[in-house]
Structures are given as C-alpha cells and as structure tokens.
Amino acid sequence: MGRLGALLLLLGALGALADICNIPEVDSSLVQSLGQRLLPWMDQLSLEHLNPSIYVGLRLSSVEASTKEAFYLHSLNSDLRHRITLAIRTAQEKVLKAQTPEGYFGNVYSTPLALQLLMTSPMPGAELGTACLNARAALLASLQDGAFQNALMISQLLPVLNHKSYVDLISPDCLAPRVTLEPATVTPSLMQVPEFIHVMLKVPSVWPPYRHSISVPAGSSLEEVLMKAQELGGFMYGTQASLSGPYLTSVMGKEVGEREFWQLIRAPDTPLQQGIADYRPKDGETIELRLVTW
Ligand code: B12
Incomplete structure (x- = not known):
C-alpha cells in the first residue's frame, strides 16, 4: 500500500470514530402546529411585544407566516434602528462629556475607540466636528511622542487614522488598494556603553x-x-x-x-x-x- 492508501485508511478510521449530532425528521404536522402558535404573537407589534427570536425561529424552519412575516420584519427593523440610535446617542454624549482639555476622550488609550464610536453617526446640536479634530490633534502628538507601542492600542488606532471604524467591517471595501508593509530597518547603534x-x-x-x-x-x-x-x-x-x-x-x-x-x-x-x-x-x-x- 502506497502513502496515499495509508493516509486514506487513516482518515477512514478517524471518520468511523467521529460521531455527529443528528436530529431525525419530525412529523411535519407537529412542526406546523408549533409554528401556528406563533401566528397570534406576530400580530402584536407594540414595542414591548416585538421579539426578534420569533422572526428568526420561523425563518430557520420549514413553515412560513406569509405576508405577516415581511410586516413583522419591517416592525422589528424600525424598532431596532430606534433602539440602536438611542443607545449610540447616549454613548456618544457620555464620550463627549469625557473630553479632557488636551482633547482626549478619557485618556490617550481610550481615545481611538471613542473616536470610532463618534465617527459612526452624526450628532445634531453637538460640537462633534471640533471635538474630533481636537482629539485627532492630541492623538497625533502622543503618537509622535512614542505613546503607541502596545499592539492592542495600535490596532485600535490604525482604523481611525484611515477614517474607518469597526462598523466598516459589515461591508469592507476589499478592493481598496493597500500598501504592503516592510519591516522597519533598524540602524545598529555604535557600540556604546549603556547608560x-x-x-x-x-x-x-x-x-x-x-x-x-x-x-x-x-x-x-x-x-x-x-x-x-x-x-x-x-x-x-x-x-x-x-x-x-x-x-x-x-x-x-x-x-x-x-x-x-x-x-x-x-x-x-x-x-x-x-x-x-x-x-x-x-x-x-x-x-x-x-x-x-x-
Ligand atoms: C476592565 C479593565 C481593567 C480591570 C481588569 C479587571 C478584570 N479582571 O476585569 C482593572 C481595573 C483591574 C484594570 C487594571 C489595569 N488597567 Co485596565 N482596563 C480595563 C478595560 C476597561 C477593559 C479590559 C477588558 O475587559 N478587555 C476585554 C477582554 C476580553 O480582553 P482581555 O485581554 O481578556 O482583558 C483582560 C486584560 O485587559 C486585563 N487588563 C486590564 N487592564 C489591563 C492593563 C494592562 C496594561 C494589561 C497588560 C492587562 C490589563 O484584564 C482583562 C480581564 O482579565 C480596558 C479598556 C479597554 N477598552 O480595553 C482597560 C485598560 C486595558 N487598562 C489599562 C491600564 C493602564 C490598566 C493598569 C495598568 C492601571 C494601573 N495603573 O495599574 C492596570 C493593570 C495593572 C496590572 N496589574 O498589570 C489601559 C491600558 C493602556 C495600554 N497602554 O495598554 C486600558 C486600555 C484603559 C485605558 N484607556 O487607560 N483594568
């Protein structure tokens, strides 16, 4: 037996040892009657009753609630943008309040993530533009002072300096040109007695x-x-x-x-x-x- 044969035999043996979690088919009328119980819930479209899990559960099943489904999704979406906008606005206000006279939000190391949040949506009635420009200036000064050596902190700052936030991960621009990094060249210092x-x-x-x-x-x-x-x-x-x-x-x-x-x-x-x-x-x-x- 060649090497390939031995490999196939080994993989076959491993496959035989592996077990999977398989749920055998359930009577379709049982599934349907379970789905039917959700129908009355889909008529309750007030904020306190809307429940994303109901929609997800149905979408991942073999039954559907015809036109109700699209309407329910629409209501969920309007409720969710409302809630998210409110949460973002509250967080943005807190971050703005935490700006120091130097321009940092909190301190130098919390500023990159704070800027990512502030970049995500406009804020009516707030001096957002000036606050961000001041934070950017403070960050650049710290960057030049060598404050960014920690890999985690650098990784949070890099997107900001490229006008990006984690929200851009939802639809990344994969075709945008990026510069290939080369390791920085370190000039060996003359043999000096360390101070x-x-x-x-x-x-x-x-x-x-x-x-x-x-x-x-x-x-x-x-x-x-x-x-x-x-x-x-x-x-x-x-x-x-x-x-x-x-x-x-x-x-x-x-x-x-x-x-x-x-x-x-x-x-x-x-x-x-x-x-x-x-x-x-x-x-x-x-x-x-x-x-x-x-
Ligand atoms: C919660 C928190 C703490 C808690 C952690 C307690 C706990 N068990 O949850 C407490 C209050 C103890 C703490 C302490 C410190 N913290 Co702290 N902390 C944070 C915070 C807000 C969240 C960390 C987190 O949960 N990450 C998420 C999890 C999933 O990742 P993780 O790697 O598993 O998280 C662990 C580490 O982050 C570790 N940790 C927390 N702080 C620090 C700081 C350093 C330098 C290291 C190496 C590890 C570390 O505790 C986390 C939980 O186990 C971050 C801010 C942020 N946005 O990240 C600051 C942050 C990481 N902390 C910071 C600092 C400076 C400190 C201290 C050095 C402060 C001090 N003067 O003593 C000390 C650590 C001293 C030490 N013993 O080494 C800075 C680090 C900046 C930098 N340049 O790296 C941050 C970014 C806050 C800031 N903007 O100034 N911290």
Missing part, C-alpha cells in the same frame, strides 16, 4: 515592606525593572498573558483575590496609563505596586 538609571521600587502592602533602588539600562521597561529586582533577590512577581500584554497578577507571592488588582503607581500617587511591558520609567522615579480593590 544606567535608578528606579526605586516599593511594595508597602506586604510585610516586611519592600523598598529597593534598582539599576537598569536607560530605556528599560518596568517589566525589566521587576525582572532585575527578582534576579537580585528579595522580590518576586508573576504575570498572566492578556490581549493587552502581560498583566501583573502576583507580587511577593501575594496573588490577587476577587476584584483586587496590583495597581501600578508613579510616586506619589499617579496611576500609570500603561502596563509593565510598555511603561519605561525615568531615572530617579519611584514606582509603587499597590494592592487595591476595583
């Missing part, structure tokens, strides 16, 4: 409280500071992978409990806007890891 910085790392909420000055090459991330502290001894930490990067879950063996998290603070009391992998402390900074509830 070292000192970061004070403190964890007051454990006993005995931890407080040490950690020396790392300039440009290191907070995660590299934590690694160095662990390497030096007397400090321990643990992380969990997430879509935003490594999430700090334990410090000095203390795992977070229900609704608790290890907050990253720049002393005296500024919560960081980036995670341990992205935040790069400056020389002389004090970083506190604080166990808090949310």
Whole structure:
C-alpha cells in the first residue's frame, strides 16, 4: 500500500470514530402546529411585544407566516434602528462629556475607540466636528511622542487614522488598494556603553515592606525593572498573558483575590496609563505596586 492508501485508511478510521449530532425528521404536522402558535404573537407589534427570536425561529424552519412575516420584519427593523440610535446617542454624549482639555476622550488609550464610536453617526446640536479634530490633534502628538507601542492600542488606532471604524467591517471595501508593509530597518547603534538609571521600587502592602533602588539600562521597561529586582533577590512577581500584554497578577507571592488588582503607581500617587511591558520609567522615579480593590 502506497502513502496515499495509508493516509486514506487513516482518515477512514478517524471518520468511523467521529460521531455527529443528528436530529431525525419530525412529523411535519407537529412542526406546523408549533409554528401556528406563533401566528397570534406576530400580530402584536407594540414595542414591548416585538421579539426578534420569533422572526428568526420561523425563518430557520420549514413553515412560513406569509405576508405577516415581511410586516413583522419591517416592525422589528424600525424598532431596532430606534433602539440602536438611542443607545449610540447616549454613548456618544457620555464620550463627549469625557473630553479632557488636551482633547482626549478619557485618556490617550481610550481615545481611538471613542473616536470610532463618534465617527459612526452624526450628532445634531453637538460640537462633534471640533471635538474630533481636537482629539485627532492630541492623538497625533502622543503618537509622535512614542505613546503607541502596545499592539492592542495600535490596532485600535490604525482604523481611525484611515477614517474607518469597526462598523466598516459589515461591508469592507476589499478592493481598496493597500500598501504592503516592510519591516522597519533598524540602524545598529555604535557600540556604546549603556547608560544606567535608578528606579526605586516599593511594595508597602506586604510585610516586611519592600523598598529597593534598582539599576537598569536607560530605556528599560518596568517589566525589566521587576525582572532585575527578582534576579537580585528579595522580590518576586508573576504575570498572566492578556490581549493587552502581560498583566501583573502576583507580587511577593501575594496573588490577587476577587476584584483586587496590583495597581501600578508613579510616586506619589499617579496611576500609570500603561502596563509593565510598555511603561519605561525615568531615572530617579519611584514606582509603587499597590494592592487595591476595583
Ligand atoms: C476592565 C479593565 C481593567 C480591570 C481588569 C479587571 C478584570 N479582571 O476585569 C482593572 C481595573 C483591574 C484594570 C487594571 C489595569 N488597567 Co485596565 N482596563 C480595563 C478595560 C476597561 C477593559 C479590559 C477588558 O475587559 N478587555 C476585554 C477582554 C476580553 O480582553 P482581555 O485581554 O481578556 O482583558 C483582560 C486584560 O485587559 C486585563 N487588563 C486590564 N487592564 C489591563 C492593563 C494592562 C496594561 C494589561 C497588560 C492587562 C490589563 O484584564 C482583562 C480581564 O482579565 C480596558 C479598556 C479597554 N477598552 O480595553 C482597560 C485598560 C486595558 N487598562 C489599562 C491600564 C493602564 C490598566 C493598569 C495598568 C492601571 C494601573 N495603573 O495599574 C492596570 C493593570 C495593572 C496590572 N496589574 O498589570 C489601559 C491600558 C493602556 C495600554 N497602554 O495598554 C486600558 C486600555 C484603559 C485605558 N484607556 O487607560 N483594568
């Protein structure tokens, strides 16, 4: 037997092992009488009675409610655009209220998604255009400052800079020309002795409280500071992978409990806007890891 024969035999054997969920045919009069029970419901077209599941259930069956069906769909659609418009308007108003004097909606990292929402529909009577222009200017300034290093954050910003939002996924323009990306070229720096910085790392909420000055090459991330502290001894930490990067879950063996998290603070009391992998402390900074509830 050749290789092909062996492969077919193997696939056949696997197929024989596989089982499927098969519902044998049900008496059609039973299906019809079940469908008939929905008919009176399809006459109830008030907002509180309209139910998308009724329409979907019928459409995915072998029975139909003739003209009632089209009318029901029409009523559902008008109710749903109304509800969605209301929900979008409420969310848009909240986002606009959260604009900071610099132009961000919330902070720099919530602004891309906020802009995607604001782009989806016009708002009568609101200064939407100016608000979006201010947010765009603030984002571009942050982008130039190197604030966008996190893959998730970049992925939320890219559509905005291309005048797109997730709503465009409904009918993507697959034929629109796109530029092929090439990896960025990094010019190797001349052999330089790395400059070292000192970061004070403190964890007051454990006993005995931890407080040490950690020396790392300039440009290191907070995660590299934590690694160095662990390497030096007397400090321990643990992380969990997430879509935003490594999430700090334990410090000095203390795992977070229900609704608790290890907050990253720049002393005296500024919560960081980036995670341990992205935040790069400056020389002389004090970083506190604080166990808090949310
Ligand atoms: C809910 C939330 C939290 C909750 C998470 C609790 C929970 N178990 O649900 C709490 C309040 C604990 C939290 C903490 C922090 N958060 Co938060 N958080 C969010 C939020 C609103 C939603 C995340 C989510 O549910 N995603 C959806 C699920 C499906 O994806 P996921 O990957 O499984 O989600 C997990 C991770 O996102 C993780 N997580 C939450 N926040 C952060 C932050 C970082 C840096 C990392 C790596 C992981 C992480 O918790 C989620 C649930 O397990 C986002 C905003 C957003 N739009 O994404 C901000 C957001 C991700 N958080 C942010 C920040 C900065 C933090 C903190 C670093 C704040 C601080 N100074 O301590 C800490 C994390 C510290 C640490 N221990 O590593 C920023 C990240 C910005 C960036 N540049 O990456 C965001 C985007 C908010 C913002 N606009 O500033 N956060």
